[in-house]
Amino acid sequence: MTNPSTLYRGGVLHSPADPNATALLVSDGRITWLGVDADAPAADRVVELGGALVTPAFVDAHVHATDTGLALSGLDLSGVRSAGELLDAVAGFAAGLPADAVVLGHGWDESRWGAPQLPDAEVLDRAAGGRRVYLSQASIHSALVSRAMLAAVPEVVAAAGFDESGWVRRDAHHVVRAAAFASVTRAQRVAAQRVALAHAASLGVAAVHECGGPEISDEDDFTGLLGISGAGVPEVYGYWGELGGAARARELGAVGAGGDLFADGALGSRTAHLSQPYLDGEGVGHGYLSAEQVREHLLDCAAHGLQGGFHAIGDAAIGTVLEGFAAVVRRLGVERVRAARHRIEHAEIVDKRLIAGFVEYGIVASMQPAFDRLWGGAGGMYESRLGLARSLASNPMGAMHSVGVALAFGSDSPVTPVDPWGSVRAAAAHHSAAQRMSVRAAFAAHTRGGWRAVHLDNEGVLALGAPATFAVWDTPAGVDRGLPVLLADDPELRGPQDPTPLPVCRRTVLRGDVIYEEGSA
Incomplete structure (x- = not known):
């Protein structure tokens, strides 16, 4: 028995296959007709x-759904601008919790504070009324924790990255994070996941790539999320980031053994592995993998027929990963490696030599344009960490696109918010004009690029026979050649803070089913 057909008519369609189309017919989850209103066939609805x-729906190629849901429904610290504001937020939130609860918060970013002095563990204890406190930094690679939280995991004092002030990084952060999230019940996790996916759908996102792994989530969390994929919410494609864990990734239902498999840390926490020292701290960060480990992981992926991948932000870490790729090519040949479409997440500090490696090995660059919007340019966090020249060369999406690197855009939510049109604009309005790309190319990276990254090459287009996965938009700034106007007419206003209003989602459709409709409960 076929499902009722639905005709959508009277719109403007982003369809290179039929640029004049104003209507489309959906039958059994696919686009079965495309054209102008006057020629439209009859339909049940x-x-x-x-x-x-009407455009293809977005794919967010890097999310953490449970964390996103907890941030959306919990203590959001992204707006605090001082230690005092942070403490006030903790105190207000903690007052409504039981005495034995853990205060979970996310999003503080001291690089945006006027005085970047952080509160210590003792002060957090007082603000939370003695409750355990875990507050992840925007990068999720470090956290502020209370004395009570540290006391609950005494083994943390022996872990790399421990600091008695309560700002924990590296292995110490993973230890404390695991303990903090153990307090979240299964019911709370499921609710958080549904909040996150519903929020994504309301922004025109029909699929997400969940980046899980033993250091950032647990197996039940991961499989539970995959279990609700597409059930009235966006589809979820899972990556399990465990070194040598291709067999386990397959057992868990993952599409790849990668995602947040850490080759290094993050710039915000000064743990990204760089070839040159940080300007505002000691050392060059930390590399967590050797080229040999990268090689063995990719060989394991090949043995199990899975895509592999790594989190790598700094140029030294990316160099190590590419060295591992070169060793695999010597064993398997370059065509087999390219066919796998292995991924590198983030790829923020990349020079021409490293970009050439992406091209040679067919690596997908899973990138987050909002990183440059939030932390790039003069006066931003990248400048304080790297200096202005290195800052402007970071997140080189335009340079990578120009030489054919496959791009898949996402948010890394809750590191940055799910904001697809904002991300498209950020890529087109990079702080460095040399790194900008067209709105059309950025849109493709955030739609079709995400599907191709999971080997679904026929998705992400409005064409006859394609899956009926699309979003319907109000476009307050107008439409230009099938895409919304995202940039100001005045070149002086163009940039990361461009004032042009962004589109608003009215409906999101996944394989013919409506997963979001404006005004619905």
Whole structure:
């Protein structure tokens, strides 16, 4: 028995296959007709678009759904601008919790504070009324924790990255994070996941790539999320980041053994592995993998027929990963390696030599344009960590696109918010004009690029026979050649803070099913 057909008509369609199309017919989850209103066939149902724009739905190629849901429904610290504001937020939130609860918060970013002095563990104890406190930094590679939290995991004092002040990094952070999230019940996790996926759908996102692994989530969390994939919410494609864990990744239902398999840390926590020292701290960060470990992991992936990948931000870490790739190519040949479409997440500090490695080995660069918008440019966190020249050369999406690197855009939510049109604009308005790319190319990276990254090459287009996965938009700034206007007419206003209003999602459709409709409960 076939499902009722639905005709969407009276819109503006982003369809290179038929640029004049104003309507499409959906039958059994696919686009079965595309054209102008006057030629539209009969349908069981008709949806009047009223001039709205219809585009392929977005794919967010790097998320942490449970963390995102907890941030959306919990203590959001992204807006605090001082230690005092942070403490006030903790005190207010903790007051409504039981005495034995753990205060979970996320998003503080001291690089945006006027005085970057952090509160210590004792002060957090007082603010939370003696409760255990875990507050992840925006990068999720370090956290502020209370004295009570440290006392609950005494083994943390022996872990690399421990600091008695309560700002924990590296292995110490993983130890404390695991203990903090152990307090979240299964029911709370499921609720958080549904909040995160529903929020993504409301922004025109029909699929996400979940980056899980033993250092950032647990197996039940991961498989539970995969279990609700596409059930009235966006589809979830899972990556399990465990070294040598290809067999386990397959057992868990992952599409790849990668994602947040850490080759280094993050710039915000000064743990990204760089070839040159940080300007505002000692050393060059930390590399967590050797080229030999990279090689063995990729060989393990090949043996199990899985895509592999690594989290690598700094140029030294990316260099190590590419050295491992070169060793695998010597064993398997370059065509087999390219066919796997292995991934590197983030790829923030990359020079021409390293970009050439992405091209040679067919590596997908899973990148987050919002990183440059939030932390790039003069006066930003990248400048304080790296200096202005290195800052402007970071997140080189335009340079990578120009030489054919496959790009898949995402948010790394909750590190940055799910904000697909904002990310498209950020890529087109990079702080460095040399790193900008067109709105059209950025849109493709955030739609079709995400599907191709999981080997679904026929997704992400409005074309006859394609899956009916799309979003309907109000476009307050207008439409230009099938895409919304995202940049100001005045070149002086163009940039990361461009004032042009972004599109608003009215409906998101996944394989013919409506997973979000404006105004619905």
